Amino acid sequence: MDAESQDRFREFVESRSAALLRTAVLLCGGDRHAAEDQLQTALVKVAGRWSRVEDPEAYVRQVLYRQQISWWRLKWPRREVAVAEPPERADDGGESAAELRVVMRGALARLTPRQRSVLVLRYYEDLPEADVARILGCSVGTVRSTAHRSLARLRSLAPELAALGPAVAEAPPPRDISPVEVRP
Structure with a gap:
């Protein structure tokens, strides 16, 4: 060089x-x-x-x-992640950002390698499904189904992460929209 x-x-x-x-x-x-x-x-x-x-x-x-x-x-056997001190709780009684990172890291570590790769590439790297498929050497359909299953598994492994976004059950009910007559 x-x-x-x-x-x-x-x-x-x-x-x-x-x-x-x-x-x-x-x-x-x-x-x-x-x-x-x-x-x-x-x-x-x-x-x-x-x-x-x-x-x-x-x-x-x-x-x-x-x-x-x-x-x-x-x-290789999975190794335990050692930290000096456990993260402190936030004053509001909720989870601190450090705790959420620890939870997310632990949940990601419990996913399969392929699931973790798809989630990191698709959502952290924000790559389109076609690019993820090309990088991993699989089809776009495989990326979609793996992402879907991986997110479901991630939610089951770390239900405390649901606090980051609105729950589906708490969403407002759909408004009643009456049909409108359209004239030519």
């Missing part, structure tokens, strides 16, 4: 590594150390192909997802 390419690669890593690390943490089920290792490995792979890569961020993300799938297949 020539000096100019090294500078561009260094700039890319400095500007995008925080966002890429957040994605890797989600893919690893909240294990920051595993995510750092995964990102470093992905960046090493990208560095070797830097001159031939057109969209480096997309390439790094694809390497992250595929690498994570390979690591899941190794069937």
Whole structure:
């Protein structure tokens, strides 16, 4: 790699590594150390192909997802996430943001690798279903059904997350709309 390419690669890593690390943490089920290792490995792979890569961020993300799938297949035992102190409760008696993050991380960690990948790509990365299907090497229908089942499982694993959005039961009843006569 020539000096100019090294500078561009260094700039890319400095500007995008925080966002890429957040994605890797989600893919690893909240294990920051595993995510750092995964990102470093992905960046090493990208560095070797830097001159031939057109969209480096997309390439790094694809390497992250595929690498994570390979690591899941190794069937490593899940490790417990240790924290120094439990998060404190909010004054209003509700769940604090830190508690909700812990709950979400735990619920994501209990999903299957494919379910977690679909949810992270579809809702965290906000990618269209077609892009998620292309990245994961499956059909759009598989992405849709997996997302549907994954969200249902996530809701059953962490019912306390329902407080983040309005419940369906609490939605106002539909208004009675009488038909209107339309004349030509």
